[in-house]
Amino acid sequence: MYMQKYHIGVFDSGFGGLTILNEFQSLLPEYSYLYLGDNARSPYGSRSFETVYKYTLDAVKKLFEMDCFLIILACNTASAKALRTIQQTYLPQYYPERRVLGVIRPTSENIHNVTKNNHVGILGTIGTVNSNSYIIEINKLHPQISITQQACPMWVPIIENGEALSNGADYFVSKYIDTLLESDPMIDTIVLGCTHYPILIPKIKKIINPEITLLNQKYYCGKKASKHI
Ligand code: DGL
Numbered sequence: 001m002y003m004q005k006y007h008i009g010v011f012d013s014g015f016g017g018l019t020i021l022n023e024f025q026s027l028l029p030e031y032s033y034l035y036l037g038d039n040a041r042s043p044y045g046s047r048s049f050e051t052v053y054k055y056t057l058d059a060v061k062k063l064f065e066m067d068c069f070l071i072i073l074a075c076n077t078a079s080a081k082a083l084r085t086i087q088q089t090y091l092p093q094y095y096p097e098r099r100v101l102g103v104i105r106p107t108s109e110n111i112h113n114v115t116k117n118n119h120v121g122i123l124g125t126i127g128t129v130n131s132n133s134y135i136i137e138i139n140k141l142h143p144q145i146s147i148t149q150q151a152c153p154m155w156v157p158i159i160e161n162g163e164a165l166s167n168g169a170d171y172f173v174s175k176y177i178d179t180l181l182e183s184d185p186m187i188d189t190i191v192l193g194c195t196h197y198p199i200l201i202p203k204i205k206k207i208i209n210p211e212i213t214l215l216n217q218k219y220y221c222g223k224k225a226s227k228h229i
Contacts, residue, residue: 006067007032007034007067008031008033008034008070008071009033009035009036009063009068009071010024010033010034010035010036010074011056011060011074012036012037012038012196013037013041013042013055013075014037014039014159016037016159016195016197016199017037017075018037019074019195019199019216020072020217021035024222027223028222034068036059043125043156044077044127045125045126045128045151045194047077047127052077052082056073056078056082056086057086060090064094068098069097069099070098070101070225071098071099071101073102074221075103076102076124076133076194077125079103079104079133081131086100099228101221101224101228103217104128104133104193105137105224106221106224107191107221109141110220111145111215112142112144112145114215115145116188118142119145119146119148119186119188120146120187121148121149121150121180121181121184121187121189122134122147123190123194124149124193124194126151128193129151148183148184148187150176150180150183152176152197155172155194155197156196164199164200164203169200170203173203173204173207189212189215190212191215192215192216198216198218
């Protein structure tokens with residue numbers, strides 16, 4: 001009854017969160033979903049804390065008005081910059097019985113099961129990298145893991161403009177991957193810490209050592225959310 005009237009809302013700055021939505025739909029097919037992609041104001045990655053918080057809160061309010069009982073911020077930048085404040089101040093006041101979840105925590109909780117040598121690379125937007133959210137979360141849970149971050153500011157604009165599979169994208173894919181692996185050549189696991197990035201997986205796989213695991217966070221987010229329903 002609950003699930004017929006109410007939906008799971010999935011939010012991203014643009015197309016990226018669709019990678020997460022697909023996973024939810026196959027893991028929890030009995031629910032209905034509303035997807036909100038803020039293409040008009042994308043990208044979020046280089047915007048200030050205040051702006052990302054405001055835009056994310058706009059989306060959360062809209063999805064709650066549309067009867068979502070659970071909202072997934074399928075956006076690392078929003079998870080890094082807005083989630084905590086929404087959980088700690090907005091929800092208790094306005095919707096204490098509903099939930100908003102992000103994507104950084106579930107990824108961080110599972111990373112130790114993927115890396116074999118404890119050398120992990122994080123790729124993300126400038127906002128996610130500068131927030132140090134992955135470093136903070138992973139250090140708390142798995143202090144043995146050494147983390148190297150690399151911001152990839154050109155990737156989201158390339159993807160949002162439909163150029164992810166173009167030859168022109170190759171330069172920027174190699175540029176950020178090479179810089180990351182030069183910073184720590186021992187990296188055995190790369191976290192795609194932006195929900196847009198899985199769209200570039202075919203290109204990334206062509207240039208990395210096949211022994212490096214590319215971690216697509218969608219698997220962990222779906223499982224984590226199912227525990228909150
Ligand atoms: N897909 C978003 C993320 O996971 C951000 C993209 C952007 O708008 O810069 O961080």
